Amino acid sequence: MTTTSPSGDSVHTVVIGAGYAGLAAALSLVDNGTDVLVLEASDRVGGRVHSQRLDSGVVVDHGGQWVGPTQHRLLAAAERFGCATFPTYDTGDHLELWADGNCRPFRGAGPVDGPGVEQYVEATEAIDKLAVTVDLDNPGATERIAEWDSETVQSYFDRTVDDADARRRLALAVQGVWTVEPRDISLFHLLFYVASAGGFDQLMETAGCAQERRFVGGAQSVALAMAERLGEKIRLNTPVTHVEHSADGVRVDTDRGPVYASHVVVAASPGAAVRIRFTPTLPPSRNRWMERSPMGEVSKIHTVYDRPFWRERGLSGQATVYGDRNVGVVFDNSPEAGEAGVLVSFAYGDRQRRWAALPPAERRADILATLGAIFGDEATNPLAYTEKSWPEDRWAHGGYAANPAPGVWVEHGATGWRAPCGRIHWAGSETASVWNGYIDGAIASGQRAADEIIAAATP
Template structure:
């Protein structure tokens, strides 16, 4: 009996997790004729990408939501399943609210002038220069790898500039992309990530960059379509408790059953590994990598209005806030037909810790007050208000992605990043070389993991 012709009821491969990485892995395996089952702890697919149809009929994305032109794998899947996109709204004047309450309207990527802008642009150009030398497939071969990994982003920023306003701008950039504080993240991880996306501007800007477009039916529309195509191969509400490697395969134990297979692909966030018992225990580097890769701290808050009234006032709804407000960044998240107005506010890092400790009414008041600075007094009266505080999510343990702490790449990256552990393979956006941390990266990681498994199964068949 070959590994692709296992006993009735036993799949050839188990995939743990039904986010984009897990679904891509399963789809590729199924297309190759491998019998596969996907075990998902939650009651839905999509993982860190989740949309909701609100009471007022607006679909909002609580997790990842955007797609950019160079995210080609994501575009290909969207086209395959007929999932439409539309441009992110950016027409009108953006606004920047400084720590003293000063609000400055501007067009384009940033104000022409303002506190710390010149130094901010100089330091970010240096980041791009350093990132251009990163080896994306073997990061540890990057020049000055250990030196950069030993430093936090904050240490690097402070070594480059004493301009406190520039440092505030740089901090918000770190918070916005990684949902972490500059002191927490490895400088090398920042450089790797920039290289993975194609540069600093790709991460930060809207048109032609990572925030270029949104999905008409929510960013999880593609995931839902992929799951529908996989059919009963996807099992929801079935958390994996343990994975045991045996002489000829793996035994995956869930809350309901034991599934035996030739291989398993684990496609969950690194922090979630602590919830699964492995026998034998995972290699020290894999555990070390996971423990050096915490999830970010972020909340995503949507305020829904009867209309996108700020557009009539010439505002785009895009804003950055540098003061004491919990909100760091705002976007116009209205539906394509503008049948309702929606502003989405992001609360990051240390600001999240303080804001999340407030009661419901105080949290709401803090956010709508910030939105009124961006869009006007009408923003204080939304018809709907929705929060998603990602560190409170049971299975994700934070959002939307992990970041790597200083020293993590050096100590554990070579063997802990994505190298298989026997019959256990790894997928997930954190294991991607291109668009690491994004949905496109999750998709490419699933393609890579499926390729590893198919090669391993074929090697066994050839020996047999």
């Protein structure tokens, strides 16, 4: 990889963004014999997936980190490049902390006799029944899209779930997966997302589901291997400011000079893509789609210990937190051999905004107080503490994904979601039909965009 872009380059396809979508598009094109140049604004590849090796040698994932058994594209890439995985630690009791200070052990979705569990399960089963009617390849053809895209998830829960504790469970589920509040997204977007994953439990559970395995070298290890394969075709520290496009080709402007190409794949984070200037202006539906699909709000906080002490007490390290605390979910993020103990805490939506507004010392104290309430005093004295606030990331502008506001799917989805705009093609996890919002979906989107370009070149 290089860190400069000489003036006046000419290639067949420019890919904007070296996250998993951009890397997958570039690899597919290179495998097809197509000349490619990837322009990445930041100083690294991986996008919203970022692994860091701490001074102790422990690797922590600040962004996306898990892979499930049905995420075939990510698993195939990991196999291609020899990136090993290991099972997420899932042995023992999970815990849930309620506002009254009661900390209950549970397995699965929640304690059998826990507050609101019965109606929570009924509600998720009802969601699954609705989700199977969504047309994933042509969402606009879904029979009830206008009805469902006109209702927020919050109003749907208020209308269909009587038990307040069940609604609290459902709200945390929405915060944890979509990193927004239930009021922020439509019922249709929730159903589409659930359908793209293969069911509600696929999004929530560990064994056999989206959180089943982790990467030995961190989730960025696959992206780094993909980038090594692409070599000098990737240029870092090269943000794109302007794309000029016509029937004859595209010109991509950076502060290091222009690049001319036949096609361009925009695989930047939606939060970054919306800030690129296009001449002529993009079609209204594409503009509206980007403008009305804000990035989610999430922070990940890692605390490192000399050992995973919670396992000694028969605990999995997984916890859910209800009430006014800023932490929503906790996972055991220790390395495979358990030579160190690592807990990762998540703050989403309203919780994230409250927490991020605190001074650094108060943020740390807030996280440790919650971990202490769940796991005891030992959790309040970590050897290391790190935090990553994705809304403050210069190029991602949030995470995990962008979420179209209520009404956007029905108003602009047909041509604004991922339809090419002439020689401009769109990639990114948000444009995937399967595993939308996940690394696997990002890879699928890049491969689809590459296929569009390859098809366009076929006589």
